Amino acid sequence: MTCKHFGECGSCGLYDKSYTQQLEYKKGKVSQLLAPFYSNALEVFDSPDSAYRARAEFRIWHEGERCDYAMGNIEKNGAVTIGECPKVIEPIQKRMWKLLEKINASSGVLKNRLFAVEFLATTTDECLITMLYHRKLDEAWTEEAKALEKELDAKIMGRSRKQKVVLSDEFVTEQLTIDDKPFKYVQYESGFTQPNPQVDVKMIEWAIKQAKKVGYGDFLESYCGLGNFTLPLSHYFERVLATEISKRSIQAALRNCELNNVENITFARLASEEMTEALQGKREFNRLRDIDLGSYDFSTVLVDPPRAGLDEGTIQLISDIEHIIYISCNPETLARDLETLTQTHEVLEAAIYDQFPHTDHVESGVFLKKK
Numbered sequence: 018m019t020c021k022h023f024g025e026c027g028s029c030g031l032y033d034k035s036y037t038q039q040l041e042y043k044k045g046k047v048s049q050l051l052a053p054f055y056s057n058a059l060e061v062f063d064s065p066d067s068a069y070r071a072r073a074e075f076r077i078w079h080e081g082e083r084c085d086y087a088m089g090n091i092e093k094n095g096a097v098t099i100g101e102c103p104k105v106i107e108p109i110q111k112r113m114w115k116l117l118e119k120i121n122a123s124s125g126v127l128k129n130r131l132f133a134v135e136f137l138a139t140t141t142d143e144c145l146i147t148m149l150y151h152r153k154l155d156e157a158w159t160e161e162a163k164a165l166e167k168e169l170d171a172k173i174m175g176r177s178r179k180q181k182v183v184l185s186d187e188f189v190t191e192q193l194t195i196d197d198k199p200f201k202y203v204q205y206e207s208g209f210t211q212p213n214p215q216v217d218v219k220m221i222e223w224a225i226k227q228a229k230k231v232g233y234g235d236f237l238e239s240y241c242g243l244g245n246f247t248l249p250l251s252h253y254f255e256r257v258l259a260t261e262i263s264k265r266s267i268q269a270a271l272r273n274c275e276l277n278n279v280e281n282i283t284f285a286r287l288a289s290e291e292m293t294e295a296l297q298g299k300r301e302f303n304r305l306r307d308i309d310l311g312s313y314d315f316s317t318v319l320v321d322p323p324r325a326g327l328d329e330g331t332i333q334l335i336s337d338i339e340h341i342i343y344i345s346c347n348p349e350t351l352a353r354d355l356e357t358l359t360q361t362h363e364v365l366e367a368a369i370y371d372q373f374p375h376t377d378h379v380e381s382g383v384f385l386k387k388k
């Protein structure tokens with residue numbers, strides 16, 4: 018049995034529970050994992066029950082002449098095709114079925130060896146559609162795709178092995194209102210973006226609430242992506258140093274600084290492990306030659322690592338900083354890292370944000386202060 022929300026939820030055992038029950042289950046799970054470090058109730062930030070995902074990927078199932086969207090895992094024996102997808106936000110919803118009609122009506126140029134379609138949309142109705150193929154894309158494809166851009170009022174890209182065809186842009190510009198202030202974010206198709214904009218705003222506002230309690234010094238951030246937290250939090254600190262491994266995300270972050278007229282942030286493309294080596298004076302990087310690392314006086318650090326959590330060096334580095342905001346997409350590795358971090362710090366606040374409704378994934382955050 019699969020969930021009507023077409024999710025990763027076929028395996029999570031949550032498909033037959035109401036949204037409220039699912040959230041209670043997640044709250045219980047994270048509370049239990051954090052119990053050794055935090056005994057107060059978690060703050061819970063919920064999501065809309067539907068129309069919450071701003072990016073989505075669909076496989077394309079071919080049956081005779083017809084194409085359909087299908088579940089992520091197309092098995093050898095057949096596919097589960099999708100006739101509705103309530104989880105995606107309206108800008109995707111209104112284009113995805115029209116796109117399918119156009120693909121099915123096309124002479125074959127758009128359809129031939131198409132194996133997946135990805136959507137990246139904004140709450141302000143921009144939409145970037147990437148069509149993925151198992152064949153080289155030619156002029157005929159470009160012509161038909163250009164017509165499709167107009168018909169769908171969307172940006173279209175084509176990808177196949179070692180080929181990328183960008184017809185207009187390879188990014189969208191999201192606009193979010195965070196604590197009553199507008200922020201613009203360029204989001205690239207190939208860079209990380211938070212999937213659920215409404216919950217993203219709640220998560221950033223929670224982080225700002227913690228930053229306001231500090232109110233002094235410089236701010237360090239690792240795993241900063243396109244500057245999702247960096248830009249709004251920069252207003253509460255003197256200077257900001259933010260690092261991230263992806264070149265594309267750093268490119269977006271620099272553009273986002275310009276778009277939002279923020280001038281106190283320095284972004285550097287560094288893996289977290291490299292950032293630690295640089296700040297501990299163990300290694301010099303050409304990429305940091307214009308940055309006086311010794312001049313920073315960090316009062317606060319924010320980390321938002323991938324599911325694997327923090328490496329030992331980064332834990333050691335941030336243990337020296339007075340305040341830590343740790344955002345995590347994996348409560349198991351968060352609990353593991355807190356075993357070390359709570360030797361020097363205490364957890365003052367903890368929250369969950371339901372970025373991924375109808376799955377058993379949950380985003381959580383903790384605010385720590387040195388003992």
Ligand SMILES: C[S@@+](CC[C@H](N)C(=O)[O-])C[C@H]1O[C@@H](n2cnc3c(N)ncnc32)[C@H](O)[C@@H]1O
Pocket residue numbers: 209210211239240241242243244245246260261262263266287288289290321322323346
């Ligand atoms: C969960 S995302 C968070 C991004 C950003 N904070 C946001 O809210 O959009 C994790 C980010 O870590 C980056 N990343 C992955 N491994 C890394 C590493 N070893 N060092 C630094 N950044 C890394 C990824 O490129 C991604 O942008």
